[in-house]
Amino acid sequence: MANYRLTIQYDGTRYGGWQKQPGEKTPSIEGKIEDVLARMEPDMGYPVHVIASGRTDAGVHARAQTASVHLETRRTPEQIRACLNAYLPEDIGVTDVRPADERFHARLSAVRKTYVYRVAVDPAAHVFDRKYMTPLSELAARLNLPADAPWSEAALRQTAALLCGTHDYGAFVTRRTKKSTVRTVEHIDVTVTPDEIRLAFTGNGFLYNMVRILVGTLFEAAYGVRKPASVTACFDRPERALSGFTAPAKGLTLWNVEYPAN
C-alpha cells in the first residue's frame, strides 16, 4: 500500500462541492474520483478514501486542488493519472499524480492556500470565463444597489489590509464549530482592471464559506455600505451578523495549495 499525491483541476458548476453528501443526488468531486479509483483496483480490500486539502463548497472551482490517497496498485503514477482522466468527466482533470511520503496528508500537511475570487466589472468582456466569475452587478444587487452604483477601490484596498493578520475569524463562518476559528490570512491581493476585480487570498487555512464572506464584507466596504474600520469588530466578537453577505460561489477558485518542500 502506497501513498499518492494528486493535483486536480475542476469546474465546480454542476457539483455539490468536493465532499460526498450522503443521500444527496448532486455529484461530488470526491465521489467521482473515488469511484474511478475503486473500479481501477476492485480487489484492494479496503475502500478508497481520497483526502483533499480542504472541502470546496458547492459551485466553487479548483485550479490546483491537492489530495492524498492510499492505494494498493501495480500501476505507475502516470498510469493512475491516465486511468483517472480516461474515466472522469471532462469537467474534472487530474494534472499530476506522484508518490508521496507515507506521512503526507493533503489536509494536515498543507501550510498555505490561495483562493482567487474574480469579479467581472464588464461581463461582456469575459464571455469565455463567465462560469468562473461573478458579475459586479450581482454583488451590487445583493446590497440592493443599482448595477452602476459607484464603488471605491481605496475602500476595497483599505478593508483588505484590515482583514489580514492572525485573528479569530469566527464571524466569517457559516457553520458553528467548537474548534478554533483562529486563522492567519497572510495577504489579500487586490487587482483592478477596467473590466475585472481580482481578489487573491493567501493564508494558512480558511473556514467554511470564509472566503466568500470576506468577499461580501469587502464589497460592502467598497460600496460604502459599511466603513472599512468596522470590520475589526468582527475579530472581537465571532458573530456572523457582524460580517458581510456570502458572495456567490461561482466566482471562487481554489488556486493553489502549498506544502513543505519535503
Add this chain to the structure above:
Amino acid sequence: MANYRLTIQYDGTRYGGWQKQPGEKTPSIEGKIEDVLARMEPDMGYPVHVIASGRTDAGVHARAQTASVHLETRRTPEQIRACLNAYLPEDIGVTDVRPADERFHARLSAVRKTYVYRVAVDPAAHVFDRKYMTPLSELAARLNLPADAPWSEAALRQTAALLCGTHDYGAFVTRRTKKSTVRTVEHIDVTVTPDEIRLAFTGNGFLYNMVRILVGTLFEAAYGVRKPASVTACFDRPERALSGFTAPAKGLTLWNVEYPAN
C-alpha cells in the same frame, strides 16, 4: 442614419455560426444581435442588417469579431452597447461600440485577420478552456491513429512555413465558388508547450472552412501521414482531395480583425 462599428466576443458552442440560416432552428450570432437592435429601435423604418468581418462556421468562437451596422438612433454608442449586453444571452458579449466612417464596411474594409486554433495535448490541464480547444487525441482519431501516436513538431513547423504566402487556396475550401480563391497567409505561428499546441493564422482573408482544413493538413504532416512538401501540390490544383481533413470547429477562435488606421 449613422454607421457604427461593433466588437463582439462569443462562445460559438450552441450556435449555427455567425450567419442566419433561413429555415434553420439553430440560433445564429447575427440573428441574436439583429433581434436586439430591431427591438431597440422599432420605428427605424428599415430592417437592421449587421455585417461581420466574415462568417464564422457553426461552433467557432470569436474573441474580437468586428461588425458594422447602420442605425437610426438617438442613443449614444455606450447606450447601444449597454442595451445589447442587457438583452443578449451570456455567451455573446459586445465589448465595444463606436461611430464609424460612413464608408466603413466590416467585411470589405478588413485588411488582416487572425484565427487561433488551440489543441489540448493534455485536456486534464485545460478543464476551464475545454470548450475552446480540441484534444490532440481527437485529431489522432481522425487519422485512425492511437491517442498517444508520436508526432513531429519539426514537421508541423516545416509544413506551416510551406502553407504561407500568396497562393490559390482553392484546395482548402469546402464550398465550391466561382470567385477567386487566391489569398495571402502572412504567417502561421506555432507555439508548443507540454500541454498545448497553439496555431495562429494571420492573413488578408480566409475561405469557408479554410483554417480548419489547414489545421487538418498540418496535423497529417505532424503525424507523418503525409510529407510536408506534399502540401505545395495543393496550390497547383485546387482539389479538396489533395488537402487534409477538416479539424473540429470547437478549437477555432476568430482572434482579431485589423482595419486601416484611417
